[in-house]
Amino acid sequence: xxxxxxxxxxxxxxELGLGLSLGGGTPAKIGGxxxxxxxxxxxxxxxxxxxxxKRAADSASHAGASPPRSSQVVGWPPIGSHxxxxxxxxQATKSAREEEDAGKKKVNDDQPKDATKKVNGKVQxxxxxxxxxxxxxxxxVDLNAHSSxxxxxxxxxxxxxxxxxxxxxxxxxxxxPLRLLDGSSEFVLTxxxxxxxxxxxxxxxxxxxxxxxxxxxxxxxxxxxxxxxxHQDPNERQRNQPM
Amino acid sequence: xxxxxxEVIEHVFDFIASHRDRNSISLVCKSWHKIERFSxxxxxxxxxxxxxxxxxIGRFPCxxxxxxxxxxxxxxxxxxxxxxxxFVLPWIEALARSRxxxxxxxxxxxxxxxxxLELLSRSFANFKSLVLVSCEGFTTDGLASIAANCRxxxxxxxxxxxxxxxxxxxxxxxxxxCTTLTSLNFACLKGETNVAALERLVARSPNLKSLKxxxxxxxxxxxxxxxxxxxxxDLGVGSYENEPDPESFTKLMAAIKKCTxxxxxxxxxxxxxxxxxxxxxxxQNLISLNLSYAAEIQGNHLIxxxxxxxxxxxxxxxxxxxxxxxxxxxxxxxxxQELRVFxxxxxxxxxxxxxxxxxxxxxxSAGCPKLHSILYFCKQMTNAALITVARNCPNFIRFRxxxxxxxxxxxxxxxxxxxxxxxIVQACKGLRRLSVSGLLNDQVFLYIGMYAEQLEMLSIxxxxxxDKGMLYVLNGCKKLRKLEIRDSPFGNAALLADVHKYxxxxxxxxxxxxxxxxxxxxLAQNSPRLNVxxxxxxxxxxxxxxxxDEREKVDKLYLYRTVVGTRKDAPPYVRIL
Numbered sequence: 002x003x004x005x006x007x008x009x010x011x012x013x014x015x016e017l018g019l020g021l022s023l024g025g026g027t028p029a030k031i032g033g034x035x036x037x038x039x040x041x042x043x044x045x046x047x048x049x050x051x052x053x054x055k056r057a058a059d060s061a062s063h064a065g066a067s068p069p070r071s072s073q074v075v076g077w078p079p080i081g082s083h084x085x086x087x088x089x090x091x092q093a094t095k096s097a098r099e100e101e102d103a104g105k106k107k108v109n110d111d112q113p114k115d116a117t118k119k120v121n122g123k124v125q126x127x128x129x130x131x132x133x134x135x136x137x138x139x140x141x142v143d144l145n146a147h148s149s150x151x152x153x154x155x156x157x158x159x160x161x162x163x164x165x166x167x168x169x170x171x172x173x174x175x176x177x178p179l180r181l182l183d184g185s186s187e188f189v190l191t192x193x194x195x196x197x198x199x200x201x202x203x204x205x206x207x208x209x210x211x212x213x214x215x216x217x218x219x220x221x222x223x224x225x226x227x228x229x230x231x232h233q234d235p236n237e238r239q240r241n242q243p244m
Numbered sequence: 245x246x247x248x249x250x251e252v253i254e255h256v257f258d259f260i261a262s263h264r265d266r267n268s269i270s271l272v273c274k275s276w277h278k279i280e281r282f283s284x285x286x287x288x289x290x291x292x293x294x295x296x297x298x299x300x301i302g303r304f305p306c307x308x309x310x311x312x313x314x315x316x317x318x319x320x321x322x323x324x325x326x327x328x329x330x331f332v333l334p335w336i337e338a339l340a341r342s343r344x345x346x347x348x349x350x351x352x353x354x355x356x357x358x359x360x361l362e363l364l365s366r367s368f369a370n371f372k373s374l375v376l377v378s379c380e381g382f383t384t385d386g387l388a389s390i391a392a393n394c395r396x397x398x399x400x401x402x403x404x405x406x407x408x409x410x411x412x413x414x415x416x417x418x419x420x421x422c423t424t425l426t427s428l429n430f431a432c433l434k435g436e437t438n439v440a441a442l443e444r445l446v447a448r449s450p451n452l453k454s455l456k457x458x459x460x461x462x463x464x465x466x467x468x469x470x471x472x473x474x475x476x477x478d479l480g481v482g483s484y485e486n487e488p489d490p491e492s493f494t495k496l497m498a499a500i501k502k503c504t505x506x507x508x509x510x511x512x513x514x515x516x517x518x519x520x521x522x523x524x525x526x527x528q529n530l531i532s533l534n535l536s537y538a539a540e541i542q543g544n545h546l547i548x549x550x551x552x553x554x555x556x557x558x559x560x561x562x563x564x565x566x567x568x569x570x571x572x573x574x575x576x577x578x579x580x581q582e583l584r585v586f587x588x589x590x591x592x593x594x595x596x597x598x599x600x601x602x603x604x605x606x607x608x609s610a611g612c613p614k615l616h617s618i619l620y621f622c623k624q625m626t627n628a629a630l631i632t633v634a635r636n637c638p639n640f641i642r643f644r645x646x647x648x649x650x651x652x653x654x655x656x657x658x659x660x661x662x663x664x665x666x667x668i669v670q671a672c673k674g675l676r677r678l679s680v681s682g683l684l685n686d687q688v689f690l691y692i693g694m695y696a697e698q699l700e701m702l703s704i705x706x707x708x709x710x711d712k713g714m715l716y717v718l719n720g721c722k723k724l725r726k727l728e729i730r731d732s733p734f735g736n737a738a739l740l741a742d743v744h745k746y747x748x749x750x751x752x753x754x755x756x757x758x759x760x761x762x763x764x765x766x767l768a769q770n771s772p773r774l775n776v777x778x779x780x781x782x783x784x785x786x787x788x789x790x791x792x793d794e795r796e797k798v799d800k801l802y803l804y805r806t807v808v809g810t811r812k813d814a815p816p817y818v819r820i821l
Contacts, residue, residue, distance in 0.1 A: 076321035076730070077705070078587060078621065078648050079679075081378065083404040083432060087513070087537055088588065128322070141322050 075159065082128050082141070089145035133161045133219035134188070144211050150203055157190070161219060192217045250275075254283045263288045282306055289313065290750050292330060292354065293775065296808045297338030308347045309373075310339070314354035316753050316802055317703075318728055320378060323755060323800070325779065327815045330354040333363070334813075340367035348373040348399075355379070361386030365393035373399035373427075380406035384414045384433070391417035399427040401454075409435030416441045425449040429456035431480045431511055439465045447472045456480025459513045463488050463496060470499035478532075479503070480511035488519060497522045510534035510560075517545040527552035531579075534560040536586045547572050557581045557614075562588040563600045563621060570604030574611025582617040583608060587648060602629035609636035617642040624655040625682055630664025634671035643668055644679035650706035650731070653683040660684055666691035669699075679703040689713040693720020701726040714738035718745050728753040736763030743771055751804035759801055762794030767803070768821035775810060776803045776821040 314330025461482035684707035693716035735758030779800035
């Protein structure tokens with residue numbers, strides 16, 4: 002999947018625009034996915050429209066292609082969330098086990114007889130709570146339905162920035178236009194890890210993130226300065242202050 | 245009018261348990277109403293906002309058992325924000341204040357807190373049974389209060405709840421004097437379990453008939469537990485994380501062989517398939533088997549197990565069993581009444597040749613003459629198959645078909661599936677519950693309205709063309725109680741055509757449809773006995789608008805009949821018109 006932004010850049014290894022880009026900046030800055038893992042960038046509202054237009058670009062280029070995968074529609078397929086969590090957890094454990102087996106010999110014999118410890122050290126992954134500043138309702142998002150930060154941002158955008166979830170038409174396109182946050186402040190995406198610390202999303206590889214995240218929060222940039230501090234030099238922050 | 249003294253009539257009423265029959269009796273005359281009121285022990289409330297605790301207690305002061313349902317069904321799929329409502333605390337507080345002799349509480353889709361559980365455990369001396377299904381908001385601390393304070397506890401049944409597991413010692417909180425347990429189900433708990441405490445508890449519960457373990461109870465412990473409780477009827481196996489050594493396996497097999505009363509098996513939350521053979525000896529006795537959480541068992545292992553289960557009446561399974569496996573079920577399980585086939589690969593990552601198709605469904609319909617309930621997730625379907633199924637199985641009471649991809653047509657003819665579902669409703673004259681899916685026009689709803697005379701609950705997703713579809717249903721299905729619709733093009737014309745219809749129903753849910761704020765307002769205006777709730781999740785957008793746009797489409801509409809007016813506990817994003 003190629004974003005509008007990426008098309009001009011020709012960077013094939015891009016981990017997709019979601020990164021956490023402080024700011025306003027130019028699309029080029031946002032698209033600089035190579036910075037992934039090098040330093041955290043703040044997710045801004047401007048990232049969301051770009052993700053949105055990516056979908057529009059996608060639909061345009063894939064006109065007539067199959068509708069979105071059933072797992073990408075909110076609340077579909079109609080399986081209870083408890084069951085869903087259990088199944089995705091099993092899938093995660095299974096694929097991790099397969100990875101281990103593929104690598105070296107089975108470690109089963111070496112495992113302590115602790116029933117709760119999984120082979121890959123993961124505990125429950127699945128639906129986690131997401132809150133956004135200024136929005137009363139929390140939502141839940143299925144982490145295992147996502148393969149990257151960009152995927153996740155897309156879903157969060159659906160949840161929090163769209164007024165009317167579009168009806169999926171026969172061509173698989175969302176019929177409602179995506180609405181930008183007119184004049185609103187920029188946001189950052191943060192998460193609480195297992196130790197209870199709040200961190201910026203995007204610092205670590207995706208897989209590591211999914212195993213340590215407990216819940217998410219879309220926070221106003223102004224409140225997130227404390228978190229941003231360790232990643233930004235003050236000059237950069239200054240330049241990108243919301244108006 | 246009465247030829248018998250009240251006590252005699254009351255005695256007769258004791259034989260009538262069904263709440264619907266009870267409701268009918270109470271309408272006969274004033275005298276019967278009064279006698280029925282004071283003799284009713286079990287009360288069922290399908291929507292906790294249709295009535296309030298005070299009025300309930302006023303009418304049925306002698307109640308002993310209360311069943312309450314909270315959130316609408318689509319809350320199961322994360323379509324209802326989790327602070328929407330359905331709080332049980334006010335109910336428990338009211339029951340406690342009025343000193344109702346509560347013995348049993350059964351809750352579904354409600355918000356339960358540790359505080360409510362604590363209050364519950366202290367307020368009712370004779371409390372015996374707590375059943376929580378798809379609830380949330382509490383932790384194992386709440387369970388600890390129940391364990392510690394309910395001296396006569398018989399049943400603690402936790403099904404698919406979201407429980408914060410504090411990894412505490414709640415099982416230790418059952419006092420040594422507690423020996424009355426008949427049913428203990430904690431399969432949904434995610435954390436560690438004090439296995440030693442569990443073993444002691446099971447050992448001192450000679451009446452224990454149902455035990456369902458969570459993931460944290462390993463194989464060796466299972467063998468010991470079963471040895472303590474050979475009288476079990478119903479077992480939920482926790483986890484076999486690794487392949488057992490031969491000695492553990494032998495012990496397990498020996499323990500299982502002694503459980504000659506075992507009729508129902510479930511769990512297998514994490515299983516090494518080579519452990520399944522330990523259960524072979526008791527398969528012939530099983531009437532219920534739930535392997536729908538056992539994602540790691542391959543189809544062929546499942547088949548070997550099922551081939552031995554000749555008396556099975558209820559089977560819940562994953563689609564990894566495949567069409568081939570369903571053919572085996574059809575050949576083996578001639579007593580089968582209820583089948584549920586869940587998807588094992590939700591994200592469509594594997595090109596799963598083993599998943600089930602219309603072939604499996606047809607085979608089951610042909611082989612199982614007693615089948616009356618089905619929930620079937622599949623990737624493809626055809627009209628021809630549905631027509632055959634209808635012919636083979638005219639006895640369906642519940643028919644729920646979920647084709648995973650929205651709008652998917654008959655995969656052979658590329659037509660819509662209206663004719664297939666039409667055949668189902670026409671043949672199955674006793675159909676009470678129906679879920680439709682795949683590519684569907686208004687025609688299917690015409691059929692439903694015409695033929696589904698006993699239909700009480702209908703679930704619609706990504707279906708229909710125009711308002712006519714919904715109108716056919718509202719006009720035709722006289723017994724309709726619950727209608728839930730998502731992502732379908734039904735709008736104000738359908739919504740407003742017959743407002744009084746909704747007073748004959750429990751509730752209506754419409755999300756991502758074409759109804760507008762204006763339409764909902766008009767509906768609410770003329771209906772004092774309906775609560776019309778709009779769930780609009782995007783507060784940011786709402787606050788920016790200065791005036792309301794009545795043409796604005798409504799995200800989620802939930803309306804239900806009620807005798808107590810607007811509820812006071814709704815969060816700010818729920819607007820009650």
